[in-house]
Amino acid sequence: MNWLxxxxxxxxxxxxxELRSRYAVSMLLLFVLSSLLLVAFGLxxxxxxxxxxxxxxxxxxxxxxxxxxxxxxxxxxERGTVLLLxxxxxxxxxxxxxxxxxxxxxxxxxxxxxxxxxxxxxxxVQAPGLLLATLVLGALGLAGATTLLAALIAxxxxxxxxxxxxxxxxxxxxxxxxxxxxxxxxxxxxGWREAGDxxxxxxxxxxxxxxxxxxxxxxxxxx
Amino acid sequence: xxxxxxxxDVKRYRLVRNVxxxxxxxxxxxxxxRDIPRLSILEHTARNLYFHVPMWFTMMAAAFVSAYHSLQVxxxxxxxxxxxxxxxxxxxxxxxxxxxxxGIVWAxxxxxxxxSIWWNFDPRQTMAAVQLLIYGAYFVLRTAIxxxxxxxxxxxxxxxFAASTVPFLLYxxxxxxxxLHPGAEGNPAFSETDLAPAMRPIFYAAVLGFLGxxxxxxxxxxxxxxxxxxxxxxxxx
Numbered sequence: 175m176n177w178l179x180x181x182x183x184x185x186x187x188x189x190x191x192e193l194r195s196r197y198a199v200s201m202l203l204l205f206v207l208s209s210l211l212l213v214a215f216g217l218x219x220x221x222x223x224x225x226x227x228x229x230x231x232x233x234x235x236x237x238x239x240x241x242x243x244x245x246x247x248x249x250x251x252e253r254g255t256v257l258l259l260x261x262x263x264x265x266x267x268x269x270x271x272x273x274x275x276x277x278x279x280x281x282x283x284x285x286x287x288x289x290x291x292x293x294x295x296x297x298x299v300q301a302p303g304l305l306l307a308t309l310v311l312g313a314l315g316l317a318g319a320t321t322l323l324a325a326l327i328a329x330x331x332x333x334x335x336x337x338x339x340x341x342x343x344x345x346x347x348x349x350x351x352x353x354x355x356x357x358x359x360x361x362x363x364x365g366w367r368e369a370g371d372x373x374x375x376x377x378x379x380x381x382x383x384x385x386x387x388x389x390x391x392x393x394x395x396x397x
Numbered sequence: 398x399x400x401x402x403x404x405x406d407v408k409r410y411r412l413v414r415n416v417x418x419x420x421x422x423x424x425x426x427x428x429x430x431r432d433i434p435r436l437s438i439l440e441h442t443a444r445n446l447y448f449h450v451p452m453w454f455t456m457m458a459a460a461f462v463s464a465y466h467s468l469q470v471x472x473x474x475x476x477x478x479x480x481x482x483x484x485x486x487x488x489x490x491x492x493x494x495x496x497x498x499x500g501i502v503w504a505x506x507x508x509x510x511x512x513s514i515w516w517n518f519d520p521r522q523t524m525a526a527v528q529l530l531i532y533g534a535y536f537v538l539r540t541a542i543x544x545x546x547x548x549x550x551x552x553x554x555x556x557x558f559a560a561s562t563v564p565f566l567l568y569x570x571x572x573x574x575x576x577l578h579p580g581a582e583g584n585p586a587f588s589e590t591d592l593a594p595a596m597r598p599i600f601y602a603a604v605l606g607f608l609g610x611x612x613x614x615x616x617x618x619x620x621x622x623x624x625x626x627x628x629x630x631x632x633x634x
Contacts, residue, residue: 322558326551330541339537340555343530346523347565375569379562386561390554393471397547 180263184271188246198279202242206287209234214294221296224363228356231291232349236316238287239280240338243320246272247328265395266388269321273384276324277317284309298361304369305359311376312352318380319344322387325394344383351375410616417609424602434595445503447599451607452496453525459489459611460528464560467553476633477623479549482556483539484618488611490532497525524566531559545633 192198213230222230250256259268288309291297299305323340327333351372358369428447435441466482469475500522505515516522538555542548626633 319562322554326538326554327541329547329551330538331543333541336538336541340534343527343534344559344562346527347562347569375565378569379565382561382565383558386558390471390558393550393554 177264177267180267181270181274184259184263184268185274188272188275191249192275192279198242198245199282202238202279202283203286205238205241206234206283207290209237210287210290210294217295224297224357224360225353227291227295227297227360228353230295231287231356232312232352234291235280235284235287235312236342236345236349237338238283239316239320240341242283243276243280243317244324244327244333244337246276246321246324248324248333251328260395265392268395269325269388269391272324273317273321273387276321277314280313280317281310284313299359300361300363301359301365304366305356307373308352308355308359308369308376311373311380312348315348315376315380315383316345318383318387319348322391322394325391329394348376348379351379407620410613410620413609413616414613417606417613420602421606421610424599424606427599428603431599442503442507443596445499446596447603449496449499449503450600451604452492452499454604455607455611456489456493456496456525456528458608459485459492459615460560460563462615463489464556467556467560470549470553471557474546474550476545476549479545479552480622480626481615481619482553484615484622486532486535486556488614488618490529491614492607492611493525493529493532497522497529500525520566524563527566528563531563535559545631 213234247256250259288305292299320337320341323337323344327336327340330336355369355372355376357363358365358372363369424447428444433441433443463482463485466478466485469478470482501515504517504519504522509515509517535552535555539548539552542551
């Protein structure tokens with residue numbers, strides 16, 4: 175099978191299943207919105223500094239991703255469709271298809287989270303383009319790191335809270351860069367000039383994580 | 398390979414153990430007794446360098462050994478390699494804890510003296526904490542899978558995946574954050590200001606001694622783990 179065609183087929187299958195049940199989307203959105211509301215209520219009418227604002231935004235996004243993205247492979251195990259998928263496609267197609275789906279999912283949720291965050295925490299954005307670039311690169315790194323680990327925990331017995339435990343230590347470099355880049359886009363930041371290094375780091379992180387995932391994925395996928 | 402079949406060469410192990418014991422004793426006595434140059438602020442706390450820095454070198458070496466054996470698990474599926482990766486990670490974890498503890502206590506009374514700060518988000522300190530978290534996650538992941546071959550492979554994948562993010566913590570993040578550690582912002586580590594020439598011999602001896610101690614503990618634990626599996630009647634070990 176053509177590699178691109180196989181990747182697209184896996185992606186399309188996941189998208190259709192998602193549109194049918196809307197399980198992952200509604201779970202992620204509700205998680206993000208309720209935790210942002212909690213943050214907003216916790217802070218009350220206090221306006222916090224841009225540094226704190228960007229840290230809060232990304233912690234909420236990271237937690238929601240860790241809760242929601244683990245489903246990608248667990249649902250295959252639960253429905254018993256792993257064997258069929260393994261027979262009909264190569265490992266790299268499955269990985270790429272799932273990565274694409276997870277990336278779009280995280281990106282969509284990030285955009286909604288950003289909107290809610292701007293409204294609830296009274297954030298003024300200075301460089302919208304930079305913020306958007308940060309969001310896209312951050313989502314790419316996040317999805318890249320999560321997809322392989324999701325396949326990994328689908329093989330474990332007690333999988334409930336396992337994903338956050340495995341994921342968060344690996345995301346520290348991502349979190350540090352993404353928070354700095356977001357802060358540069360908020361008032362008081364220097365915009366693109368300040369965030370150049372951070373964006374390069376994010377790009378490199380996503381690249382390394384996805385490359386290593388492709389190399390390791392077959393060991394997780396094939397028994 | 399002889400070693401993968403027979404596990405550990407006991408004769409060589411005993412020899413190295415005795416050499417390391419004598420070597421470390423001598424080094425520790427020398428570290429406390431020998432005179433050192435008095436640098437401003439540092440004074441006698443400079444002796445911490447003999448212990449803190451080798452702990453870090455040892456942890457990194459252990460991480461390297463662990464990742465190497467994880468790679469071999471994926472290539473050969475040998476369960477002994479899995480034991481080796483796990484035991485290297487465990488001993489490395491202990492050295493990491495000691496390195497973090499010596500660093501925190503030392504920084505409290507030199508860098509942050511006069512304040513009540515114990516933790517100041519120094520990049521290397523953060524990186525160390527993250528490395529410990531990664532190993533924590535690695536141990537947790539192992540408890541979640543029962544089938545030995547699958548556990549070996551999944552743990553190896555996680556270990557290698559985690560190892561790929563470590564360069565970001567080691568080389569990229571420290572250069573983007575302000576740090577008091579030597580080696581940050583372009584100033585070379587171990588320059589005249591933090592490692593006086595008179596201290597070098599003992600420092601190098603300490604590095605060798607602690608690496609040797611790692612080897613002793615690691616081989617010991619590999620043998621022990623192997624015997625445990627054999628006692629349980631596992632034919633594969």
